[in-house]
Amino acid sequence: MKHLLSQNEDTIVALATPPGIGAISIIRVSGPDSIAAVDKIFKGRKQISSASTHTIHYGNIIDDNDELIDDVLVSVFRLPNSYTGEDSIEISTHGSPLIVQKIISLLVDNEVRLAEAGEFTKRAFLNGRIDLTQAEAVADIINSNTEASLRGARNQLDGLLSKKVDELRELLVNTSSLIELELDFAEEDIEFMSIKEILANVNRIEKEIDDLLASYSFGRIIKDGVNVALVGKPNVGKSSLLNYLLKESRAIVSEIPGTTRDIIREELTIDGILFRLFDTAGMRAGKDIIEIEGVNRSREAVQNADIVLFLNDATVGLSEDLFSELLGLTSAERILSVVNKIDLVEVESESFDAGISAKTGEGINILFHKLKQKAIGTQNYSEKSAIVSNVRHYDSLRKAKTYLEGARKSIEEKLTGEFIAVDLRNAENALGEVIGKVTSDDILNNIFSKFCIGK
Amino acid sequence: MKHLLSQNEDTIVALATPPGIGAISIIRVSGPDSIAAVDKIFKGRKQISSASTHTIHYGNIIDDNDELIDDVLVSVFRLPNSYTGEDSIEISTHGSPLIVQKIISLLVDNEVRLAEAGEFTKRAFLNGRIDLTQAEAVADIINSNTEASLRGARNQLDGLLSKKVDELRELLVNTSSLIELELDFAEEDIEFMSIKEILANVNRIEKEIDDLLASYSFGRIIKDGVNVALVGKPNVGKSSLLNYLLKESRAIVSEIPGTTRDIIREELTIDGILFRLFDTAGMRAGKDIIEIEGVNRSREAVQNADIVLFLNDATVGLSEDLFSELLGLTSAERILSVVNKIDLVEVESESFDAGISAKTGEGINILFHKLKQKAIGTQNYSEKSAIVSNVRHYDSLRKAKTYLEGARKSIEEKLTGEFIAVDLRNAENALGEVIGKVTSDDILNNIFSKFCIGK
Numbered sequence: 051m052k053h054l055l056s057q058n059e060d061t062i063v064a065l066a067t068p069p070g071i072g073a074i075s076i077i078r079v080s081g082p083d084s085i086a087a088v089d090k091i092f093k094g095r096k097q098i099s100s101a102s103t104h105t106i107h108y109g110n111i112i113d114d115n116d117e118l119i120d121d122v123l124v125s126v127f128r129l130p131n132s133y134t135g136e137d138s139i140e141i142s143t144h145g146s147p148l149i150v151q152k153i154i155s156l157l158v159d160n161e162v163r164l165a166e167a168g169e170f171t172k173r174a175f176l177n178g179r180i181d182l183t184q185a186e187a188v189a190d191i192i193n194s195n196t197e198a199s200l201r202g203a204r205n206q207l208d209g210l211l212s213k214k215v216d217e218l219r220e221l222l223v224n225t226s227s228l229i230e231l232e233l234d235f236a237e238e239d240i241e242f243m244s245i246k247e248i249l250a251n252v253n254r255i256e257k258e259i260d261d262l263l264a265s266y267s268f269g270r271i272i273k274d275g276v277n278v279a280l281v282g283k284p285n286v287g288k289s290s291l292l293n294y295l296l297k298e299s300r301a302i303v304s305e306i307p308g309t310t311r312d313i314i315r316e317e318l319t320i321d322g323i324l325f326r327l328f329d330t331a332g333m334r335a336g337k338d339i340i341e342i343e344g345v346n347r348s349r350e351a352v353q354n355a356d357i358v359l360f361l362n363d364a365t366v367g368l369s370e371d372l373f374s375e376l377l378g379l380t381s382a383e384r385i386l387s388v389v390n391k392i393d394l395v396e397v398e399s400e401s402f403d404a405g406i407s408a409k410t411g412e413g414i415n416i417l418f419h420k421l422k423q424k425a426i427g428t429q430n431y432s433e434k435s436a437i438v439s440n441v442r443h444y445d446s447l448r449k450a451k452t453y454l455e456g457a458r459k460s461i462e463e464k465l466t467g468e469f470i471a472v473d474l475r476n477a478e479n480a481l482g483e484v485i486g487k488v489t490s491d492d493i494l495n496n497i498f499s500k501f502c503i504g505k
Numbered sequence: 506m507k508h509l510l511s512q513n514e515d516t517i518v519a520l521a522t523p524p525g526i527g528a529i530s531i532i533r534v535s536g537p538d539s540i541a542a543v544d545k546i547f548k549g550r551k552q553i554s555s556a557s558t559h560t561i562h563y564g565n566i567i568d569d570n571d572e573l574i575d576d577v578l579v580s581v582f583r584l585p586n587s588y589t590g591e592d593s594i595e596i597s598t599h600g601s602p603l604i605v606q607k608i609i610s611l612l613v614d615n616e617v618r619l620a621e622a623g624e625f626t627k628r629a630f631l632n633g634r635i636d637l638t639q640a641e642a643v644a645d646i647i648n649s650n651t652e653a654s655l656r657g658a659r660n661q662l663d664g665l666l667s668k669k670v671d672e673l674r675e676l677l678v679n680t681s682s683l684i685e686l687e688l689d690f691a692e693e694d695i696e697f698m699s700i701k702e703i704l705a706n707v708n709r710i711e712k713e714i715d716d717l718l719a720s721y722s723f724g725r726i727i728k729d730g731v732n733v734a735l736v737g738k739p740n741v742g743k744s745s746l747l748n749y750l751l752k753e754s755r756a757i758v759s760e761i762p763g764t765t766r767d768i769i770r771e772e773l774t775i776d777g778i779l780f781r782l783f784d785t786a787g788m789r790a791g792k793d794i795i796e797i798e799g800v801n802r803s804r805e806a807v808q809n810a811d812i813v814l815f816l817n818d819a820t821v822g823l824s825e826d827l828f829s830e831l832l833g834l835t836s837a838e839r840i841l842s843v844v845n846k847i848d849l850v851e852v853e854s855e856s857f858d859a860g861i862s863a864k865t866g867e868g869i870n871i872l873f874h875k876l877k878q879k880a881i882g883t884q885n886y887s888e889k890s891a892i893v894s895n896v897r898h899y900d901s902l903r904k905a906k907t908y909l910e911g912a913r914k915s916i917e918e919k920l921t922g923e924f925i926a927v928d929l930r931n932a933e934n935a936l937g938e939v940i941g942k943v944t945s946d947d948i949l950n951n952i953f954s955k956f957c958i959g960k
Contacts (some may be wrong), residue, residue: 067530068600071647072523073625073960074531076597104561106580118659122647125561125580142595144646145523145960148655170528191575191599192526200603204573290688505528505600 058492061087062165062360065150066503074147077153080138080170080505081160087160088139091153092124098139103128111153119156120149134170136179140487168501172494175486182486182497183212184371186440188503193439197322198272202439211443212485214262218255219481225251226474229467232306255477256454259447262438268426269439271356275317276425277350281376282361283369287390291361294328302440320418323425328355339440341435352379357386357424364391368401388417388422441499443484450480510815516542516613516630517620518603527600531609531610533959534617535593535625540581542615543594545615546608547579553594558583563741574611575604589625590632599697610859623956625956627949630941637941637952638667640893644956645728652777653727667900667940669891671711674936680706681929686923692788711909718895730772730779731880734806736831737816738824742845743785748818775873778880783810791838807834812841812879816938819846821858828887841879844853845870851955897952898939905935 061081067074075275080086089098094109101107105126111119123142131139143149156163168189175185183206190203205211228244282288295318318325330348352358358380362368368387376385386403393407404420406413433438438444457473516536517915544553548811556562560581566604568890578597587593592754598604608910611796613619630640638661645658660666683699716737750773773780785803795929807813813835817823823842831840848862859875886892893899898928 064528066528066600067522068525068527070523070525071957073519073533073647073957075522076529078528078529106559106561106582117656120659121662127561130920140597144643144650145521145957146647146655148650148652149646152655187597189602192528192601195603197603200601201572204575207576208573265951348859407833502528502600504528 053360053409056408061162062169063154063162064505065154066140066170067145069147070145075145075147075150077141077143077150077157078165078170079141079157080132080134080136080165080173081162083135083161084139085128087157087162088124090143090160091156092122094124097342098124098126101126103131111143111156112313112423113152113156114159119152119417120144122153130177130179131417133179134173138156146488163207165503166498167503168498168505171501171505177492180207182489183215183443183484183496184209185486186442186497188349188505190439192502192505194273196272196275196319196324199324201322202269202272202437205435205437206439207478210434211262211436211438214258214482215481218258219478219485219487221251221255221295221462222474222481225255226478229323229471232489245461249458252454252458252461252474256451257459259451259454261294261450262436262447263444265431265435266438266444268307268431269437270441271425271440272323274438275326276356277326277328277351277354278357278359278361278421279328279330279348279355280361281330281348281352281372282367282390283363283372284367286361286366286369287408288329290373291390291406292327294408294411294414295327320422323422325421325425327359348380355380355384357421358384359421360387361384362389362402364389365399384424390435406434418503439498446480447482450477453477453480510523516617517624518609518617519620519625520609521595521625521959522600524602525600525604530598530602530605532596532602532605532612533593533600533620534612535587535591535620535628537592538616539592539594540583540725542595542612542617543579546611546613547577549579553579555582556581558586565829566611567599568607568611569614574607574791575599577608583633585632587755588634589628590634591628605627620958621953622958622959623953624959626956627953630949634799635662636664636667637944638670638880638895638898638939639664640941641897643951643960645894647957647960649728651727651730651774651779651790651941654730654779656777656778657724657727657892660890661894665718665889666891666893669713669900670939673713674933674942675942676706676934677929677933678711680710681926681933684926684929700916704913705927707909707913711913713908714906714909717891717902718906719897720886720890721893723886724892725896726880727778728894730781731811731876732781732783732806733808733812733814733876734783734785734803734810735814735816736785736803736807736827737759737845738818738821738827740862741816741818741821741824743784743816746784746845746861749863749866749869750782775877778877780880782814806836810835810839812876814846814876815840815842817842817844817857819844819850819852819860820878840880840896841875901935901938905932908932908935 061076061079061083062499063079066076066078083096091111091113092098092107092109092114094107096107097490099105103126107124107126108121109124110121113119120143125131125140125142127138127140129135129137141152141153154164171180171185171188174180175182177203180188187203187206191200191207193205194200225248231244280288280292286482299469318327328351330351358376360373360376368389373385373387387401387404388404389397392412393410397405402416404413406417408414438447453473453476457470457477460469460473479488483493514537516534516538518532518534521533522532540553546566546568547553547562548565548567551562553562558581562579562581564579565576568574575598580595580597581593582588582593584590584592596608609619609892620800626640626643629635630637635643642658643660645832647664649658651657671892677785680703735743735747773782783806785806786933799804813829813831815831821842828840828842844852844857845862845863847867848865852860854860855882859868859872861872893902908928908931912925912932915924915928934943938948
């Protein structure tokens, strides 16, 4: 892959493991001087400069005063067989922030620069190790907190989206060349032979782009999760339901130490998809809605929710007033009407999407199924489908689609080949943006600045 | 090294890097089945079982459903050349807690057990890779947060204390055998030839133990830091001093990302030694002391302080009443009398240990020097001195000293060799406890349970 960006000639360093105290910390160094720089502070049985790629060496990190900072393991990766595609070193130290700081400082004293956020992955991209969607997937993988988001990011890192987009781009290039052939012969007034073929290609590409665009709502949900507003009148059992759901959820969370720190009380995973529950405790029916405190936040939660879980009491029946109020805030298809306390009273099922008992747990599995169905629809993306989950990709694909529509219009209006060719070329560039074949420093900086340091 | 403890026959796994999101996380596996267990979930260009020690292999971690969990680097360490002395594997994954959890779960499904706190280091000890003081130093190194504490822990990990204690223990063994020789010949009524030599050895060992015991106040301070209570009447400038000190301190703290998270506002490092400042704002002079809120806490801070920084106002002079109150709470040699605002008024210096201006910074360096002197005295331990910083070591050395005193008394009272021999044997065991030549499961569990998981 060729880029207009200048090659990296400096060597960078960063802590690659999470900050804090642990058994081990890893300091990552990459760039042309990485081996020489580490050799200056490392005393082992042999010099790093004479070590083979993918080998590990025990030794000491020594400062300028010959003082031992730590005994470490140094891993050697020689270009191009490293993450960045450059010569790289990983230093495995005792997991003390002070030791990490001292070693990084020593390297900085030896002309190594502190890495910017995402700079290692940016170099991997610039050196052609991965394309742009894959680079973006690296950040998604690190931040994935559900099975589904991990699988989606994994899918993207494995290049499924890249491959699909690249295929469409190739097809566009071929189609453009057909037109250019026509243009060359235009003066000779040869008949516009391949117009059908061109139109067929344009339609086919547009259809595939439509499929990718359609996968975005699914992709976004598996990546970012689903916002669910829990709405109901007082005493319908919102808290009981919340407690029941969270207890179920907790039971699923594995007990491995160090993994459960960041759990937020209001999150729930169903079949690997993250549901973020917002309890709208302040919400009341009818005119009360503007009178009580916190009501704006409740309205906002309903407006922003992907799903509104509208809870009712079986002993009371459907809260018609609250339902019509909800319809003023969101669309009907986002509302999941649920009736609670079916252990107490039998209910007519047609008014509700699901009937549950937060007390006995009856109907909860059906509720889960309905929530999942509401979230991702009945679409069934296999693990091998290309899925769009990134708004940048979505925007570029939309742009490509617009240009394709322009091209089709030109064909239908029998405009000359030049008009068609310009649109096809623009569509091609829009697709190129997705995978980074066409890109700018601004786009790159924007993407990689969102990474953590050390990646 | 031989131990009565059973050998480890199971294989253990843990996250070795700090928990949380980062570029890289490392999962550590150790034990006889570590290579086979990882091979079951790893698909790379070659099998781990055929890999050489200290080599790195790129590949995929695959679950039972053939689903890709992550692409990883696997580092292979074959016995005895690993941290634990066993076959060990380190898996370098994308730094997502979810991925870490999934991979650890996969290994647990393959008969690998979750490691207990400190279990890797415990195995290193049991397999004779390091002795007990060195194992304890590993935990100290990880937790060290100042230059001095790091250097002290480093010194211990490098075996300076072990070496010294082992020397003394050897000398005791030799001395005991002299006595046992005497005992063998006792019936033949041979003259007690070596009594002088035995006494000389006992005295020498006792002297060396005294030196080690004396190093404890220094060792404890470089390891744990110094508690300083900042005391003074209102308006003497306590806050100004605190702000000035902390600003100075902040300037020293390096700007490397990820290392400054755990800084607590009230800590200050002088020449690598940690000073923990307790502001006793609630403290007043005279009878007021029992009347105001928070006064108990202030009294406690003074009582627990290694140093009481007693601040006075140059425009007012020494607060005699507060000084005599302090003498009721702590000893005179712990009090550092300092006079502030010397930019405003000239003061007679004999009443004070140091004169400063928290406004201009005048005298602050002298204050630093005096604080350090108060903290560690005029003792000057070189980097090559054996230093005791661990209360367990201190207690065992005290015990050894008591037995040696008993032995000397027996010699002076001309008791028979048996009495002397028993005391020497006990002293020998006490020294053996320090380095772990004599140990029990209880002691070991107590030591290693304080480690973090993964170490």
